Amino acid sequence: MEGSREPVLDAKAELIDFQWKLGMAVSSDSCRSLKYPYVAVMLKVADHSGQVKNKSFEMTIPQFQNFYRQFKEIAAIIETV
Amino acid sequence: MAGELESCKPLSGLLSGLAQDAFYGHPGITEELLRSQLYPDVPIEEFRPFQAKMRGILKSIASADMDFNQLEAFLTAQTKKQGGITSDQAAVISKFWKSHKTKIRESLMNQSRWDSGLRGLSWRVDGKSQSRHSAEIHTPVAIMELEIGKSGQESEFLCLEFDEIKVNQVLKKLSEVEESISTLMQPV
Numbered sequence: 707m708e709g710s711r712e713p714v715l716d717a718k719a720e721l722i723d724f725q726w727k728l729g730m731a732v733s734s735d736s737c738r739s740l741k742y743p744y745v746a747v748m749l750k751v752a753d754h755s756g757q758v759k760n761k762s763f764e765m766t767i768p769q770f771q772n773f774y775r776q777f778k779e780i781a782a783i784i785e786t787v
Numbered sequence: 788m789a790g791e792l793e794s795c796k797p798l799s800g801l802l803s804g805l806a807q808d809a810f811y812g813h814p815g816i817t818e819e820l821l822r823s824q825l826y827p828d829v830p831i832e833e834f835r836p837f838q839a840k841m842r843g844i845l846k847s848i849a850s851a852d853m854d855f856n857q858l859e860a861f862l863t864a865q866t867k868k869q870g871g872i873t874s875d876q877a878a879v880i881s882k883f884w885k886s887h888k889t890k891i892r893e894s895l896m897n898q899s900r901w902d903s904g905l906r907g908l909s910w911r912v913d914g915k916s917q918s919r920h921s922a923e924i925h926t927p928v929a930i931m932e933l934e935i936g937k938s939g940q941e942s943e944f945l946c947l948e949f950d951e952i953k954v955n956q957v958l959k960k961l962s963e964v965e966e967s968i969s970t971l972m973q974p975v
Contacts (some may be wrong), residue, residue: 719945719948721947721957724956726963726964728964728967728968731896734895734898734899736895737850737892737895737896737898738851740895740896741852742896743968743971745968749945751945761935761943761945762903763904763935764902764903765904766896767968770964772908773961774961774964776908777954777958778958780949780954781951783912783929784912784927784951787912
């Protein structure tokens with residue numbers, strides 16, 4: 707999940723809102739003892755035409771830590787540019 | 788023929804095959820395939836209940852996400868039951884669970900995630916220096932590409948642009964998440 711490829715120069719969307727939820731999966735029909743925490747994210751994005759869409763996804767805790775770490779890297783770099 | 792089933796050499800292979808089918812969703816692992824590969828001299832009518840018993844045991848262990856104490860207690864109980872397992876078989880099952888537990892658990896976690904997962908993340912920072920409307924501007928932007936997708940489906944790529952203000956806004960939210968995680972993980 708590191709910066710593995712150069713982002714393509716497609717029409718980029720703008721982030722309007724970022725909502726999050728920390729959940730805990732307790733049990734499921736295939737596993738009575740799941741017990742894993744996860745971070746669920748809901749992004750509200752507007753494309754170049756102004757159309758707003760919701761995109762949601764989940765991350766495990768290690769995935770979230772990586773996501774956070776990369777954002778901190780971006781913040782550090784963007785400050786110096 | 789019971790002696791064949793009691794032999795432990797093919798049991799490890801059987802457990803692998805059952806795990807492939809029950810947890811990893813590997814197609815094509817039929818009863819007949821397992822029998823012919825691992826217990827070729829055992830007739831199907833004898834093999835069927837045997838593999839069902841092993842499958843049941845494996846599913847119980849995985850479903851309860853047994854730690855090693857629970858595992859030992861559970862397997863010991865199985866050896867004492869009528870029509871249960873031998874202590875040699877218990878040892879093979881125990882060894883199997885210890886080496887596959889993490890992978891099986893991960894598989895079960897993925898099976899219960901129905902929203903998209905984050906598959907990839909790449910980014911770069913650009914320094915915009917000119918625009919049609921201003922003579923000269925220096926506004927750095929971060930361009931981020933998120934690869935998200937549901938289990939078994941193709942990825943969707945989301946390309947987002949952030950200025951410094953937005954990056955910091957998101958960063959603040961992420962630190963709130965981090966704080967929540969710390970609170971959750973604190974020993975009770």
